[in-house]
Amino acid sequence: MPPAWDERTQLTTFLDYVRATARAKCEELSDEDARKAPLPGSPLMTLSGLVNHLRWVEYYWFRVVFLGEEDEGPWTDEDPDREMRIAVDFPLSRLLDEYAAETARHNELIAAHALDTKARRGRGDAEPVDLRWILLHLIEETARHNGHIDILRELADGRTGD
Template structure:
């Protein structure tokens, strides 16, 4: 690691690391195991559901909030967690591939914009955050869910330390 990276390199490297960690936690996991919800009070908490959630969270923050695109995410007012629910109907490899493809698109998007550029749409609290804030939020969100993935993986098959 270089002794000094510019801010963009630091932020994108940390986000890539968190993404790679999420994918690593799914290594050698069967589709059946990826669909298991081992926490009785959390039926949507599955490995595939969390990875699909991460994919769609990035889509939402980068494309809907930052770029101002129309929201074409899988969620609805009636089913706000639908991205987690539908993941159990998909092969894990597809969920991981779609997450990786979104990451490529978002790396290109970040490379083409100033970190101080303001989002086209307001965040949930009404503020127009900048790209820097979005990157920091996605690092935090992905790292937090990596902890969930780690717990789920241990409960599913005992694997730890990925």
Template structure:
């Protein structure tokens, strides 16, 4: 299966451009995982980053969006897998979950967040403040998630090339 991606928005308003770029980054993450073996999806290939696996990064992207949309923006209770003792637990537990399951959960969640973004004003403030006490708005969260997902796509690209030599844009 080949993931379809485009970074050209169907309209040029700000919301459509932001949503298109986030979807493009999400689709790139999925594309980096296409046809990878289950072993390579769980393999830790960077000696200095033992938690960085394809499974771990997809899980991380899933939980990052959860945190920013549900916990920060909507103000819901944080029910993420992390703890004070294990702040990267979402990456650690991912190696026990098949990559296709992680990708399906991520895509299902992305569909919910697309609807949330379509229904809210970009200037809507988050219910919870960020570390510096400020309440960011939905626009800031979208920009942050584009940056975060794009950064981790670079990690996915490196891991995939190290795992089985597959490269791509």
């Protein structure tokens, strides 16, 4: 690791790291195990659901909030967690491929904008945040869900790791 990285390099390196960690925790996992919801109080908490959630949460923050695009996510007012629910209908490899494609697109977007660039939309009544805030939020969100993924993976087949 270099003695000093600029802020953009720090943020993008950590975001890429937590993304790669989520994917690595799913290596060699069967579709059946990826669809299991072993926590009785959390029926939507599956590895497939978490991977799909990470994909769609990036879409939401980068494309809907930051760029101001129309929200075409899978969620609805009646089913706000639909991305978690429908994930079990798809092979894990497809979900991981879609997540990788979305993150590659977002890396291009990050590279094309200054960290101080304000999002085109606020969330609810809040003022729009800048790209720096979105990157920090996605690092936090992805790292938090990596903990969930780690637990679910250990419950599925005993595999543990970084």
